[in-house]
Amino acid sequence: MALGRIDYSIIIIYLIGTVLFGMYIGRKMKSGDDYFLAGRSLPWWAIGMSLVVTDIGAVDMVGIAGAAYLYGIVLGNYDWLGSVPVMIVGAFLFIPMFWKSKVSTIPEWLGARYNQSVRTISAVIWGVVTAFGLGVTLYATALMFNLLLDLNPKILIVTESQYVRDQVVEATSAGKTHDFLNLFDYDQIQQVIDDKDPNLVLIHKGFDKNLLSNSEIIFFDENEISPEWGESMMNLARPPTWTLMYSIIIMSILIGTYTLFGGLKAVVYTDVLQCIVMLGGSLFVLFFGIYRLGGISEFVSIIRSLGPRAQDHFELILSVDTATPHPWSGIFLGLGLVLANAYWFGNQNMVQRTLGARSEADAKASYVFGSFLKILIPFAMVIPGIIALAHDPNITDADKAMAILVKDILPTGALGLFFAAFLAGLMSSVDSALNSGATIWTKDVYQKFVKPDASPGQLLIVGRWITAAMLAIAIFFAQFATRFESIYDLSQTILSLFQGPSLAIIAVGMLWKRATGTAALISLVSGVIFAGMLMWVNNNASIPLFQVSEPFLYVAWWSFVLSIVILIVVSLNTSPEPESKLKGLVYRYE
Template structure:
């Protein structure tokens, strides 16, 4: 199914409307406080919806659906176990502590609780991570845009064996191209005329007729045998391909510019209120895709039977708990300890891009209620994001790049007219993730680094100017970084791997800071730096050792767990060996110590 005029109209109206709405909200922004914290005027319901749509934005819509396509419903644990319980705990214990301190960032709170060195170290970590994360999110947005608008360059494979398409996809560049299959010459000619591929690979078993040169005019083609397909073969032959009319980099730039405009103009207030609209559109659209996708398969029973009939590939696709020795990145031990204890808590209690919304709440009650409301909405997310990934597998088990699963499903099952509406729904989630990290990155660099080291004393309009300047810089950095995301099989695993380097150590010093008044600045600094160094060491040894440390393909859950444990121990030991922080400094920063 292709987009019709009505679909394009809906998409254009939605994009223009979002940018105009963000600009309208931004007209009242006069200071850095307005830009970074929305003047601390946000209501609980808006923050709650913004929390959810930001969390399930681009990476989840593309990445978690793609991971579900590969691994199954086990990905639902990232919401049911990894979000709901910790959001409830955070609402009553941690978020009030942050809000009443009137800080703009988590590093700023760490500076108040510990010392300037801890604040600066944490700010540098987040300040480096968020522009990189922005690049990953922009790439996810571009993937969805290209698939839904059919913008990816095409490669046509002509063979009597359909399985060879996947081999060629991985031998060439599965992230950059869409692969078209044909088993006859006549069908190949028709598809070449309709889809305009950049190159055609023809199986020797189909024939080597000289007529192919006439049949495929102006399109380079290569004869191949099944045995010779390899990465080196793919690299050498792809040099013969025509230059595509549209490159995914163009989509990355387009998405970056659109989202950058309304974030630049409107700050956090524009981010949150556009997220409210995007949450409604995205959740409604995603749930409709779920039900309509299962309906098109014939019902729930037929859906389950189709997945079950795929054999070994899908034997665990409906299992929430996977064994320790699973080859997927999601064993039960990693899910329980790495996710349940570390990554989930670190994300909802210490992720600057998430917590910043509650810091802009108009009251402590609103800050608490926003997390509770968000937790209720998160219960729906596996139905809206994870299961559709499995539905995509049932509809098309031969998608070479799993990150294109959700977009391919939408494009396959949605009729003209509805396709534009659901494209807008998914565009909503993509835009929400980018605006979240863009505004938060600008906040950290302005508040914790620029204001502290370069211009400590200035009027608030100056910090507003600097915040907007950083917004422009980080969009450009994200566009550059996005080009490298194509090297990873799953962008969801990539995002989680990056977080695992520092989320465990960050959580350790936050938890000890709130719950243990004996924790000191030197202890927190040792725990943070030591934990990040240990995470890096674990990753390096696992990737370079003859026998890997971990059995799973992407060990981010285990890395997060072990770095958290080491950081806890380092912080406790060094704190006990150093002078206790003064009581007057700790009041209001440690739980039940006012």
């Protein structure tokens, strides 16, 4: 099903409406606190919905559904293990501690608990990671924007052999930037060319050349296929009229406008709107998708009939020697005990909303409410990825699975509404990263080192300039994201370098008053270096150190363990922090 005029109208109205709504919400912005923490006025329900929709932004929509297409329901662990229990722990332990300390950022809390060196290193690492991660998120958002609005250039491959088709896709390295149209039936070539106007047509041997006369059509033999051949074919393709970069810039302008004007308040309240529509739309796709397949039992039997590639698609826990990046040991240790905790109460992006809560009660209740909503997310994101597999097992780029499913099954009108919500949801993860990154750079770098006596008005102006600068950096980084196979794995890899050590010093610092500033500094630096070294060794050794394809879960776990050991050993060998300094910063130590 292609988008109709009514669909495009809905999408445009929705996107412009979101921008105007965000600007309206933020119209009374007067100080840095208004901009970064919404004047500490946010209610629990808005924060809870914002937390959830931020987490299911571009990375989840593109990456999780795509990974579920490849690996199945094991991706549900990222919410059921990686969010629900952790948010409950956060609600009663970490979040109230942050809120009561009245800080604006996690590095600021680390500065109060340990020392200014820990704060600065943490702030700079987070600032850089956020800027880079923002590029990945922006790329994912633009990728979906192109796909949903059918803006990608197209390559038509005509062959009776699936193997040959896969080889062509690999040789051209254009899986992310182009849509591949696959045709196994030679009789329909002219019709597809007329309807889709592909930029390049590659026809496998065995077809009578005299039947077509088009200079863009190239006939090939499978023996020719190689990376060099793929590159030469791409050079022959008609240049695209619309590239991913245009979409990246458009999304940046839309998101930048309301984030720049409205700050955290605009981010949170636009998220509320997006959460309602997105959850509703995604659950509709779930039920409608299963209905179209003929019911649950038919859905399950289609997946089972796909053989070995889908034999574990309904298993939440996979063995240690699984070929996927999700063995149960890595999921439990790396995700459940480290990355999830680091994400939900060590990530400025998420915690910042609760720091803007109007009371401690709202901060706590927001996380409990969020955990409640999080139970639904795998039903809205992961299972549709598996439905996409049942619907079409031949999608060449798994990251496009969700969009293809939605496009194929929803009727006109509903399609436009869903795509608008989908795009708005994608925007929510970019706006959040943008706002939290700007907060760190403004509060922990500018205010601390450049102008400690900056007025609230000056902080507002600087915050807006930094937001604009971060967006420019993100646009630059976004073009490199195409080099990675899976967006989700890339973002997790980046985070895993820092999350383990970061969580170690936050958790131990909050639970153990004997932890010292010197120990935290050594622990943080050595943990990040160790994580980077593990990743480097794994990529450069003749035989990879880890036996899973993307070892980010194990890297996070081992860097966390090492950081904890160093933190404890060094703390016991350095002078304790003064007790007066620790009050209100250590759990149940008032």
